Amino acid sequence: MEKIFTLVGFFEILLVLFMQWEVYTKKIITTFSIASYTIAAFLLYIGIVEKEYLVITLAIITAVVRGFFIPWFMKRSIVKDPWREREIRPTLSTAFSILMSLFIVVFAYVLYRITIYSSVQLSAGSIPIALILQGAFLMVSRRNAFIQLIGYMIMENAIFLFEGYIFPGLPFIVEAGIVLDLIGIVAVAGIVVKMMKNSTSDLNESDELRG
């Protein structure tokens, strides 16, 4: 099982690295969808092998909501508003983004080793931490609201990886509530993104929102 986890984690890291240097929103959405399906497949595998119905439920929700529905919703909005298609002015250069992403992977590993490794004893346990940091970096390094939202959902996927494999067993009611809340926040975020006349890069940078 640990080998599969390492493989899935490594693949997830690669996908996120691709998202870090990609500027076309549609490709980032598709990559995110693939990343979500991969995590869903892994959770499904764990659920079946260990007969954990809750993990199977998590897998199905991950596939349906983050693998299919949200990417579909975003792509549909892009068709309606073609200006969302490409990040016009990325905050950071592509080369710097790649460098930072690689640094984050190393940093996550060091952080993991000095904090929870002694309790977890899992060599690839730093992967979810790296994914959380990568998601956060994607959010702060981009101006396009859709890409920021994807950064947030990468963090969510990493949490699911954490609780699905490394620390399983949260009470069902809590898990269900978390899933509902996360769906809620993504739905509200979707509404707000739709309300924006332009991407965040084009928003009126009013003086009042500074300082």
Add this chain to the structure above:
Amino acid sequence: MAYIYTLPMIFSAFGALLCLVRRTYFEEVVSVIVSLATIVAAVATIFLPNFSNTFLYVDGLSKIMLIVISIVYTSTVIFSTTYMKYMENPLFEKNFYYLLMNVFAFTMFFTVSVNSFGMMWIGVEATTVTSALLVATENNESAIEATWRYIVVVSSGLIISLLSNVFIYASIHTLSFSNIMSMHITHADRILLLGTMMAVIGYGTKAGIFPMHTWLPDVHGKAPAPVSAIFSGVLLPVALYVVARVLQAVPVGPLKEFSFVLGFLTVSIAASLMVVQKYYKRLFAYSTMENMGMVLIGLSLGKYAFIGAIVLITSHAFAKSSAFFLSGNILAKYKSRKIEDVKGIFKRMPFTGYTLMFSSMAVTGTPPFGTFVGEMMIIYGILKNFPLFYALALTSFLALAFISVNSKVGKMVFSESSEKVMERKRVGRSIPIINIALAFLMIFLIPQIEELLSKGMVK
């Protein structure tokens, strides 16, 4: 028996449902009635013993929070009935605004009544889901951007607190607050310590604690006045309520010191930023941040400082909601958020002028308001636990905040203006006065707060 403790939740949820009915003024009347009912239900709990089962945990702290939420919720709903008339292009219809407000109140009642850290997380995250659109009510570009920042920053912070739940569960195999309390934890392993620290950062994001505070001034500055009032008055303290529970459940040294440092940094950063503020709503937002920093310090120190933190939460809730209501009245008349554009409030809107001056004094911890007593108790806690330098440094930041807020508000209120009086007798004028009176009356209720925190009920 349990149903009594859930009444505030039931009333607000029922009110939200009724708001689906589309009739002129129906949603306003319903919301006012249900919010008043939540006050009655919340006050009733203080005469009942503490209660806990698998789902609920209602002790003295929860009861105080229930009362504060219900009062600020009620005043917000009543104030909204006049304020909504000034909104030129609202994002949605009135009934949807009240529906969201009632659901939002429900999520806050839920958070302070549940027994599990997992459920508390759900409650806090649900406050974001239900309140995000309220921020964008005024439907302009900068309000929508502020909403977006709110969603992105707060949700990221809450991802950290979600991870904290995973870590806490991994370490002690339960998220139930009552179970954790019965363990009497005095030593935390690495995962538990990391989890609890993440909880402070994660929920601290929602409470405007440094370094994840960046959403706070934008949202308070751009949200409609009643929404800013309820955010500042009770939403932020609800997030800190969870931090208080974490500190109660795992009272280990490094966690307390970590919280103290974050609180101290929050006060110092907020006080410094207040000096350069040009917009009055943002000024009050930074003042909220400063007060939340003080509350976190109080919670981390425990004992008298903990009581001081709760006194500060309650009196700040009333005073700050009053300040934001008044800022709404000023905005409606002056059509500007800039401090320099607002002149002679005292002459043009005398009631608003007086009340605003009292509100700004109250939020900066001036006697005789409850905030002063709360801050004094916290400073006493610092003097007991740390060298004198810390108390002096903190006091100087508080003094800086006091000077910044009161001098800027003083300029707005007492400056000359040749314009005529434009204040009208409306409910929107009375609500801030009632709230500021409550902020003062809190000093007489400190023994009851202490009794509630120690015994769980008032006899």
